[in-house]
Amino acid sequence: MGGLYVFTEIVRMGIRNTNWKPRNLSEYIGQDLLVRELAVEIQASIKERRALNHMVFHGGPGVGKTTLIDIIAKSRGLGPPVRVPGKSLKDHDRLTELMCSLGGKPGKDKNGHNIILPPDGYDLKTGLLVDPSVATFPILVIDEAECVDTSILELLHQVLEPESSGLRWMLGQKTESGRKKQWNVWVVEFTMIFLTNYFGKLMRKASATLSRMPIQHGFEYYSIDELHDVVTQFAEHIGLTIDEDAAEMIASRSHGEPRWAVNYVRMVVGYSTSERNISLFAASKMFETKGIDSNGFNRDQITYLKSLVDAGGGPLGIDALSVILNTQRDTVEITIEPALLRRGMVMRSQDGRVITSEGRVAVSGDGAASPFYSRALG
Numbered sequence: 001m002g003g004l005y006v007f008t009e010i011v012r013m014g015i016r017n018t019n020w021k022p023r024n025l026s027e028y029i030g031q032d033l034l035v036r037e038l039a040v041e042i043q044a045s046i047k048e049r050r051a052l053n054h055m056v057f058h059g060g061p062g063v064g065k066t067t068l069i070d071i072i073a074k075s076r077g078l079g080p081p082v083r084v085p086g087k088s089l090k091d092h093d094r095l096t097e098l099m100c101s102l103g104g105k106p107g108k109d110k111n112g113h114n115i116i117l118p119p120d121g122y123d124l125k126t127g128l129l130v131d132p133s134v135a136t137f138p139i140l141v142i143d144e145a146e147c148v149d150t151s152i153l154e155l156l157h158q159v160l161e162p163e164s165s166g167l168r169w170m171l172g173q174k175t176e177s178g179r180k181k182q183w184n185v186w187v188v189e190f191t192m193i194f195l196t197n198y199f200g201k202l203m204r205k206a207s208a209t210l211s212r213m214p215i216q217h218g219f220e221y222y223s224i225d226e227l228h229d230v231v232t233q234f235a236e237h238i239g240l241t242i243d244e245d246a247a248e249m250i251a252s253r254s255h256g257e258p259r260w261a262v263n264y265v266r267m268v269v270g271y272s273t274s275e276r277n278i279s280l281f282a283a284s285k286m287f288e289t290k291g292i293d294s295n296g297f298n299r300d301q302i303t304y305l306k307s308l309v310d311a312g313g314g315p316l317g318i319d320a321l322s323v324i325l326n327t328q329r330d331t332v333e334i335t336i337e338p339a340l341l342r343r344g345m346v347m348r349s350q351d352g353r354v355i356t357s358e359g360r361v362a363v364s365g366d367g368a369a370s371p372f373y374s375r376a377l378g
């Protein structure tokens with residue numbers, strides 16, 4: 001009751017916590033197969049008093065990977081995951097530091113100096129887990145895992161599975177004034193999660209390592225129905241009601257990504273005359289002001305498509321498109337193009353980009369293109 005009171009009070013005062021995110025698996029929308037698999041895995045790892053199995057998640061930005069990983073950690077009763085960009089795992093020294101930081105807890109010796117104490121639950125001499133009830137089972141998330149150096153992937157490979165005795169170890173290394181010191185480091189029972197947007201590349205680089213990571217999932221883009229649920233759920237949690245047609249409009253302009261859906265709900269408040277309710281009028285006004293069309297494409301994306309139509313459908317090279325859009329090639333490739341390619345508006349050919357019939361319809365003036373989201377990641 002207290003919580004509800006505080007919540008209503010916050011809304012009454014006009015302060016909204018717009019950082020709300022799904023907090024457990026039942027609040028998490030979409031990715032149904034994975035969510036079901038995780039529910040079983042979390043229960044099993046609690047019952048068997050072990051770390052969660054290693055995981056590989058692939059998919060573009062904004063599809064709910066970070067949100068889900070936070071939910072996994074919380075549902076298993078673990079501390080916040082440790083996150084590391086793949087690019088930062090440059091050498092053996094850095095990897096050693098990272099793996100050491102997973103175990104051990106900071107403490108003080110008799111003289112008050114900072115030292116690392118052995119982690120709870122592990123036998124100091126053998127390095128074996130003796131009391132799983134107090135182990136921390138940390139989760140290590142490697143972002144852009146395809147960027148990790150091959151030699152580092154080989155070291156990681158070993159640490160993913162324990163020896164038959166139950167001991168996990170790796171060769172540690174520390175370089176001091178050009179001298180390499182190497183020793184065996186035992187590693188606590190942990191869960192590795194690889195994230196990547198380039199699964200093929202990671203697979204080519206690390207197929208042996210991936211074979212030790214049993215939970216693998218490609219995050220799908222969300223259907224309009226799922227995004228509709230994301231929109232209404234988020235609105236409700238930040239103390240708003242939203243009209244059906246307004247929710248529909250936001251859902252169909254979010255490119256299959258919950259991140260967009262949620263961001264549009266945050267923004268639409270500014271276009272609304274009511275503090276509590278979001279109408280179709282407010283949503284239309286927001287999209288019109290932002291120059292976003294009925295497919296969710298922004299001005300640059302519309303210009304991109306129209307240039308191709310003007311060029312007889314293409315092909316147009318990426319450099320020509322950058323000139324027309326008055327922007328860097330990178331911007332075209334990283335921010336403007338992906339949604340157009342993924343939604344089948346354009347195709348890549350050897351000589352450049354070519355518009356599809358879907359793309360022509362999208363800029364034909366009546367905006368009749370059906371928003372189509374490929375179920376697989378392209």
Ligand SMILES: Nc1ncnc2c1ncn2[C@@H]1O[C@H](COP(=O)(O)OP(=O)(O)O)[C@@H](O)[C@H]1O
Nearest residue numbers: 028029061062063064065066067230258259262
């Ligand atoms: N399944 C979901 N249900 C509801 N909201 C979601 C869901 N997935 C993501 N979101 C919202 O979208 C935002 C972006 O998701 P995030 O987990 O950061 O994506 P990623 O890590 O894949 O880039 C989150 O802050 C959250 O508000």
Ligand SMILES: [Mg+2]
Nearest residue numbers: 062065066067
């Ligand atoms: Mg993320």
